[in-house]
Amino acid sequence: MTRSSTVNQESTAFKPEKLIQGERFGSSINVDEINAFLESSPEKRDETQALIQEIVEDPILKTDSSIYDKGKPEERAMTARKISRLALYMEHDIKTARKHFKGTDLIEELQKDTESKLPALNNKDLSIFDKRLSLLHNIDPQLGTRVGVHLGLFGNCIKGNGTNEQIHYWLQERGSSFMKGIYGCFGMTELGHGSNVARLQTRATYNPSSDTFTLQTPDLLATKFWIGGAANSATHCSVYARLIVEGRDYGIKTFVVPLRNPETFQLFPGVAVGDIGHKMGRNGIDNGWIQFHHVVIPREYMLSRFTQVIPSKTPGGKAAVRTQPQLDQISGYSALLSGRVNMVMDSFRFGSKFAIIGARYAVGRQQFANAGQSESQLIDYPLHQYRVLPQIAVPYLVSPVAFKLLDRYYSTLDELYRVSSPATFDETGLSIVSRKLKNLFIDSASLKATNTWLVSEVIDQLRQSCGGQGYSSYNAFGKGYEDWVVQCTWEGDNNILSLSSAKSILKKFAASRRGIFDRSLDSSSFNYLEPPFVRAVLTGQETASLSQLQDYTKVWAIALVKFLNHLAKLVDVTKDLDSVAKLLVLVSKFHALHSMLQAYYEKLNSPKNSHVTDAATETLLWDIYRLFSLFFIDKHSGEFQQFKVFTPDQISQTVQPKFFELLPKVRESIIPLTDAFKLPDGMINAPIGYFDGDIYHNYFNEILQQNPVDSADTPPCADLFTRMLNRRSEFHYVFGGSVETELINKK
Amino acid sequence: MTRSSTVNQESTAFKPEKLIQGERFGSSINVDEINAFLESSPEKRDETQALIQEIVEDPILKTDSSIYDKGKPEERAMTARKISRLALYMEHDIKTARKHFKGTDLIEELQKDTESKLPALNNKDLSIFDKRLSLLHNIDPQLGTRVGVHLGLFGNCIKGNGTNEQIHYWLQERGSSFMKGIYGCFGMTELGHGSNVARLQTRATYNPSSDTFTLQTPDLLATKFWIGGAANSATHCSVYARLIVEGRDYGIKTFVVPLRNPETFQLFPGVAVGDIGHKMGRNGIDNGWIQFHHVVIPREYMLSRFTQVIPSKTPGGKAAVRTQPQLDQISGYSALLSGRVNMVMDSFRFGSKFAIIGARYAVGRQQFANAGQSESQLIDYPLHQYRVLPQIAVPYLVSPVAFKLLDRYYSTLDELYRVSSPATFDETGLSIVSRKLKNLFIDSASLKATNTWLVSEVIDQLRQSCGGQGYSSYNAFGKGYEDWVVQCTWEGDNNILSLSSAKSILKKFAASRRGIFDRSLDSSSFNYLEPPFVRAVLTGQETASLSQLQDYTKVWAIALVKFLNHLAKLVDVTKDLDSVAKLLVLVSKFHALHSMLQAYYEKLNSPKNSHVTDAATETLLWDIYRLFSLFFIDKHSGEFQQFKVFTPDQISQTVQPKFFELLPKVRESIIPLTDAFKLPDGMINAPIGYFDGDIYHNYFNEILQQNPVDSADTPPCADLFTRMLNRRSEFHYVFGGSVETELINKK
Numbered sequence A, B: 001m002t003r004s005s006t007v008n009q010e011s012t013a014f015k016p017e018k019l020i021q022g023e024r025f026g027s028s029i030n031v032d033e034i035n036a037f038l039e040s041s042p043e044k045r046d047e048t049q050a051l052i053q054e055i056v057e058d059p060i061l062k063t064d065s066s067i068y069d070k071g072k073p074e075e076r077a078m079t080a081r082k083i084s085r086l087a088l089y090m091e092h093d094i095k096t097a098r099k100h101f102k103g104t105d106l107i108e109e110l111q112k113d114t115e116s117k118l119p120a121l122n123n124k125d126l127s128i129f130d131k132r133l134s135l136l137h138n139i140d141p142q143l144g145t146r147v148g149v150h151l152g153l154f155g156n157c158i159k160g161n162g163t164n165e166q167i168h169y170w171l172q173e174r175g176s177s178f179m180k181g182i183y184g185c186f187g188m189t190e191l192g193h194g195s196n197v198a199r200l201q202t203r204a205t206y207n208p209s210s211d212t213f214t215l216q217t218p219d220l221l222a223t224k225f226w227i228g229g230a231a232n233s234a235t236h237c238s239v240y241a242r243l244i245v246e247g248r249d250y251g252i253k254t255f256v257v258p259l260r261n262p263e264t265f266q267l268f269p270g271v272a273v274g275d276i277g278h279k280m281g282r283n284g285i286d287n288g289w290i291q292f293h294h295v296v297i298p299r300e301y302m303l304s305r306f307t308q309v310i311p312s313k314t315p316g317g318k319a320a321v322r323t324q325p326q327l328d329q330i331s332g333y334s335a336l337l338s339g340r341v342n343m344v345m346d347s348f349r350f351g352s353k354f355a356i357i358g359a360r361y362a363v364g365r366q367q368f369a370n371a372g373q374s375e376s377q378l379i380d381y382p383l384h385q386y387r388v389l390p391q392i393a394v395p396y397l398v399s400p401v402a403f404k405l406l407d408r409y410y411s412t413l414d415e416l417y418r419v420s421s422p423a424t425f426d427e428t429g430l431s432i433v434s435r436k437l438k439n440l441f442i443d444s445a446s447l448k449a450t451n452t453w454l455v456s457e458v459i460d461q462l463r464q465s466c467g468g469q470g471y472s473s474y475n476a477f478g479k480g481y482e483d484w485v486v487q488c489t490w491e492g493d494n495n496i497l498s499l500s501s502a503k504s505i506l507k508k509f510a511a512s513r514r515g516i517f518d519r520s521l522d523s524s525s526f527n528y529l530e531p532p533f534v535r536a537v538l539t540g541q542e543t544a545s546l547s548q549l550q551d552y553t554k555v556w557a558i559a560l561v562k563f564l565n566h567l568a569k570l571v572d573v574t575k576d577l578d579s580v581a582k583l584l585v586l587v588s589k590f591h592a593l594h595s596m597l598q599a600y601y602e603k604l605n606s607p608k609n610s611h612v613t614d615a616a617t618e619t620l621l622w623d624i625y626r627l628f629s630l631f632f633i634d635k636h637s638g639e640f641q642q643f644k645v646f647t648p649d650q651i652s653q654t655v656q657p658k659f660f661e662l663l664p665k666v667r668e669s670i671i672p673l674t675d676a677f678k679l680p681d682g683m684i685n686a687p688i689g690y691f692d693g694d695i696y697h698n699y700f701n702e703i704l705q706q707n708p709v710d711s712a713d714t715p716p717c718a719d720l721f722t723r724m725l726n727r728r729s730e731f732h733y734v735f736g737g738s739v740e741t742e743l744i745n746k747k
Ligand SMILES: Cc1cc2nc3c(=O)[nH]c(=O)nc-3n(C[C@H](O)[C@H](O)[C@H](O)COP(=O)(O)OP(=O)(O)OC[C@H]3O[C@@H](n4cnc5c(N)ncnc54)[C@H](O)[C@@H]3O)c2cc1C
Pocket: A149, A186, A187, A188, A189, A192, A193, A194, A195, A196, A225, A226, A227, A228, A229, A279, A287, A486, A489, A490, A491, A492, A493, A494, A495, A496, B365, B367, B368, B378, B381, B383, B384, B464, B465, B466, B467, B468, B469, B471
């Protein structure tokens, strides 16, 4: 009874494809304009579309529903195949960006250029490939990570901590930037320490006599743990270890440690590696543990941009350590910053995938009716609108802030590289960039935490909104959730990140109360801390309303000020930030929501940036904005009332009615709104969410394809079951239940 | 570097086992008394402990960490083996309950007793086995369900809809109650209809000439879908289908339809069955789809307690249908009621498992310290207390209401059976029992929905509280979540259940406003609707406070009344219940929270029922009660303020301070509080949560055991990776990048 079935297909009562297509054709919303808005410009939109097409049509990179039946070993092998395929795309992408295909081979040239005469790879050179990777994350997150650990974490650790020569050597000469020569992993976390990097226990002891370091794992707890790539694929590891020189402990520094011979993949002596085994998700990543038993590396393998070990010039003399503490700290941030910034982008893309599935099923699925009527589409139930529409709004509100953050990350890192390079060294520049980095850290921490949490909720809520079908692996929610949620834990646990960003915000608030505010650095995401605004809020001159569009951002600014003021008073009494940690986590969330609304508002409010010309489309995009703001005000109405942003009656009479009014309006455009993400079926891999809307046939066919029926066969457990069902009694009663103690089968 | 490692174990910095054991020995809390409180009595506690021991030591029923690496086929086979093992336990358990082991074989006797002279199996006969099943659900939920579909859903469908003869025939004679003879599945859901049972499309058309029915699946959407047991194990199915007699559609009735020959397991003609494949969790259950192509069954296979087809007495005459509409409806409930009631019990047990893991890790794990100090235990961070302790309180608050609900379910169903049996038929009794059933339906729907949601949250929050270790499959959270969350969807989707229970509560509220309240039926869980109380709340005579212990329940009663009053006004205006559906879902949650607090209060307040004599232990249990109430007031402070139960200042000055005061107090006893669930390691299967507290060694050993290290080996992807890393460039530059288009490898 599928497309190829014997039963009359026409008798099918529901026609979800007609409903979905009908809504599509009946709408005047300009889906292309929305897509340009979401992808940040028409040019980038076209680039994204071209890359997506390449991915879903590549015979090795594409992913289909067979992935849902795969176990860990198969996922591992598949991911490895994809990585080796991706290496070829990388070369192409770099050559495309540099428009250099002929004459010489660009990659070979870059590798041979030992004197660094050629301009090194920069963000522009990598922009195509980086986007390809970000899109691949959407179809197969484990692939994105298994490569991302090498290119992102390992590479950025070197970029952030290495001297220019070291950067050139490892990334260019050795080829790691081109996925050639060596393959890196990132060895920070240990079994005993994750969030508390400062207390890692792996030791790198300097040996003056041989001008080398010895890497040592002192005990079980110091085992490097969770290291992506370590179990199978990595040849090198950027190891976070305590620098010990002349008996003194200088704290955590970074070292490049060879693990395996890149030609044979055999482990080097002293290196012990194991697989940490099955995980909730992303089993295609070969996370491993590493122990070092007296592993020796040259001094030059310590990354030395900000800290150097200086051998004694006289034999037997003492080695010295030179360090720039402030910069050293910055460098600590930098390796992880990239991941956090990218996770905000992932939140946009991954969220959009589930928004599509949830929306199409909600429109195509019918259930319940008043007598005599045809059954209602789920999305016409107000409850379903409440459950689904705000979740669809989430990726909309993530997109502008994600692109903004990425740009800011690139420009700040470029600046850091420049002012800290010997040739262009600039002391004042360094101090400015270090404050910019600090702000970037606050914003990215709060946005990473908030958005990865929001998307967990998106997946979870939308799965439930699809009823039983949401629980079928073939509809993507299960694996999606399992793969996604680790984003809330790794590269900075969300609670830790929220705490640390909120603590910084609270400090900024205290400064603002003393009239201190740096307009040049803080004016964007921290504008609610401008002293006049803070004063106006706290004296009641500035009050919350929802009449103008920008009010929907501003209420969050007002809420933040009142919230921070409440917190500051509590801390004044308790003198203990930890005791208000629950509230601090919320402050970070409010800060992120405010940044998201602000970035969205600024973008949509500027015709030049929004690329939206159609009036109805623009109105819809403003409705999404208002919906998002209202949904979270309602969700946090506890805080909004407690801190007297709104009175109880304003919640009942303004916030909630406005919110409930919007839902049916936005509902009208749910299909164009999700079509506008422009993800092809091959990137969705969930038959209840495919474009044609033929939900039931698509789904049933998928099930048949992955689970072919062989009716002649008896089921796998038949033997066991027939024996069980036809068993005789346990004790034969003629013997008074005492002799025959074993089971007798009829057969 | 494990127990069997070469590196000095003593150098291990952290000693989590000392911390955990220290807290255990340093506490005077009476863990045995708490366990009796949780298990509802000392006798039941002992029974539970004995059964748990049997389960974790049974060579086939026990489950270990190897389960986390298993794929669907292995999980299926393992579950089938466990089922056939369980069949033997079942006989024993029935014989034990009846104290009948000698002389005759009880099971054979019951099967042979075609005249039903012997008393049929009752709840007492099955009590041991039912508890065994409930405990098994905790260690391996898929096993519980794969059996539960047969014994629970299939069996209860027959019990609720069959005549006494049919009940006797199918359950006793054919042996299905003893897991003999036949194995049933439950065929309600179709691809096109889940929640809306009334619109199912499978047809059972009466054939007067042969006095039979023909079962027919008219189209793809009418395919029976999700049917647990259908793919592999079932021989029979209780099918929900439209009864068509003489061209008239009588709506949905139930039929027993043979699917496979119990001796050979071959499918009967006309029956098409397939596997619905991989699911987010519980892959050991063989969920399948079924299509009927002209399948003929005798008229007697329709379950006819409340609806009968009466063949014409004259050849060629018209068949008639006799039905008792009111009872017919009740019978619809009854098959699903048992599942819902059991899911509340599951919530207690499953939640407790994760509470243990989260608690032990929180006490044993240390992270961060002020300079020079040893690192803090996670649980000493106020944020961690906030994240962990309320989640531990959840299973505590579920237990009393779960036991109460189970008792009420058994007694009500016994009553229904009695008053609707021909020999003891009682018209008035029937009308009373039907109202009792209705109340049971409201309570069980609201408790099932609320508690399955709460436990999803328990698992998710506690996983995050364990950082990276929570994401390792071996620590149980991943599989636990994947297995658990379907409880929010099946046997009544949580949102649908919440809506329907809240709608009934709102009706009761309206009645109460008119002075109508049935003290004999409604006095327990609906006591907040007593007209004088409602009046007192709405006139402001009764206001919320938190001075007495019972106030912590009463505030919820007050909140419910105000909430319902707000709702009633909204509905008065809109005349549309659907438009306030979001609020209705919350009403159902508030109702459940109130019932949980109420049941807990009543139990702990009565020394006879609580079995708690130790004063410190009692205080602790009251602290848990207050903590739970305050946590949810704070979580719902939006509603509490909006409906003016508390003012914003009361939230800031009373609720939150009281709540934050309790956290460090309860924290002191977190180890005894979770030890008190008395789950052995074999039921936890998460090395970071084992009793001895030796977190790191247990965990690392588990990983080594499931992923043995063979260092001599090169990793599985080595070939691919060496080829990739050592590849030459794509286009050979001497040819200007135009000739050699294929990759050249060095090797
Ligand atoms: C799949 C996966 C892959 C990974 N890949 C890598 C990799 O390639 N390289 C690498 O180096 N690492 C990797 N990690 C490690 C990851 O970065 C860490 O898990 C993460 O940093 C959290 O550290 P932790 O697990 O030790 O948690 P902990 O730091 O032990 O924290 C545990 C819990 O306690 C809470 N907590 C801790 N301290 C405090 C405090 N002071 N106040 C309040 N609460 C606190 C946290 O919020 C958390 O919930 C990976 C992890 C996973 C799960």
